[in-house]
Amino acid sequence: MIEIKNLTKKFNKFTALNDVNLSFENGHSIALIGPNGCGKTTMIKCILGLNVVEDGDILVDEKSVKEDYKYRENIGYMPQIGRYPENMTIKETIKMIKDTRKNSGDNLDTELLEAFELENIYDKKMRTLSGGTTQKVSAVLAFLFNPKVIILDEPTAGLDPLATEILKNKIIKEKNKGKLIIITSHLLSELDDIITEIVFMNEGKVVVHQSVEDLKKETNTEKISDGIISILKAMKK
Numbered sequence: 001m002i003e004i005k006n007l008t009k010k011f012n013k014f015t016a017l018n019d020v021n022l023s024f025e026n027g028h029s030i031a032l033i034g035p036n037g038c039g040k041t042t043m044i045k046c047i048l049g050l051n052v053v054e055d056g057d058i059l060v061d062e063k064s065v066k067e068d069y070k071y072r073e074n075i076g077y078m079p080q081i082g083r084y085p086e087n088m089t090i091k092e093t094i095k096m097i098k099d100t101r102k103n104s105g106d107n108l109d110t111e112l113l114e115a116f117e118l119e120n121i122y123d124k125k126m127r128t129l130s131g132g133t134t135q136k137v138s139a140v141l142a143f144l145f146n147p148k149v150i151i152l153d154e155p156t157a158g159l160d161p162l163a164t165e166i167l168k169n170k171i172i173k174e175k176n177k178g179k180l181i182i183i184t185s186h187l188l189s190e191l192d193d194i195i196t197e198i199v200f201m202n203e204g205k206v207v208v209h210q211s212v213e214d215l216k217k218e219t220n221t222e223k224i225s226d227g228i229i230s231i232l233k234a235m236k237k
């Protein structure tokens with residue numbers, strides 16, 4: 001479970017997050033949506049400890065992210081753009097990341113590695129990979145250590161339709177096991193089958209946090225994308 005309490009994040013004078021309060025339960029998958037620059041990645045980075053939390057707090061399983069870094073072992077992260085050592089092969093990269101984790105041996109989840117058939121191109125160097133293949137490596141790493149929380153920043157950007165389907169099915173499977181999934185995406189049409197809640201942000205603030213069921217009921221729509229468009233139109237009135 002993740003609780004965000006009165007989180008404000010400033011970069012010099014610019015306020016990227018403005019008094020954000022949110023709570024996410026295990027077994028849910030949450031879509032973080034909103035226009036470019038509204039603060040989605042900033043919030044994710046605060047949860048991951050990649051941005052320092054100064055004003056407000058974030059609790060992961062009731063412990064503040066300010067206390068110690070151990071909680072991070074329970075979070076898998078797929079960044080928007082994964083950066084890896086250019087001259088390492090896929091195999092070496094995965095091994096290097098495995099080696100950074102103690103006790104990672106027994107409980108590895110290699111399902112995506114197999115589904116994406118990455119072992120067939122294990123000896124390719126990271127710098128030679130297409131954008132989509134690099135994304136596949138990032139997705140494999142996000143799920144590899146069986147984390148309780150999985151955070152995916154624009155996960156399907158650059159993936160082909162088959163890889164997108166594989167990743168979507170994996171997300172649904174892990175959510176159904178009781179994991180907490182947080183996804184940012186601009187591709188609303190892709191979220192329909194996987195999401196249980198939406199958080200809509202604008203200019204560093206949470207505008208809507210609602211279950212998909214309620215969103216569809218209240219806006220009288222069948223699809224998440226139509227529900228969001230309906231909210232946006234109502235906001236402009």
Ligand SMILES: Nc1ncnc2c1ncn2[C@@H]1O[C@H](COP(=O)(O)OP(=O)(O)OP(=O)(O)O)[C@@H](O)[C@H]1O
Nearest residue numbers: 011014015016034035036037038039040041042043
């Ligand atoms: N390290 C930083 N230093 C200064 N400004 C930053 C920094 N990180 C983010 N920002 C600013 O904070 C704002 C929010 O950025 P963020 O990356 O969180 O947006 P986003 O909602 O993820 O956007 P997108 O949909 O384009 O990915 C932007 O105006 C960005 O320029």
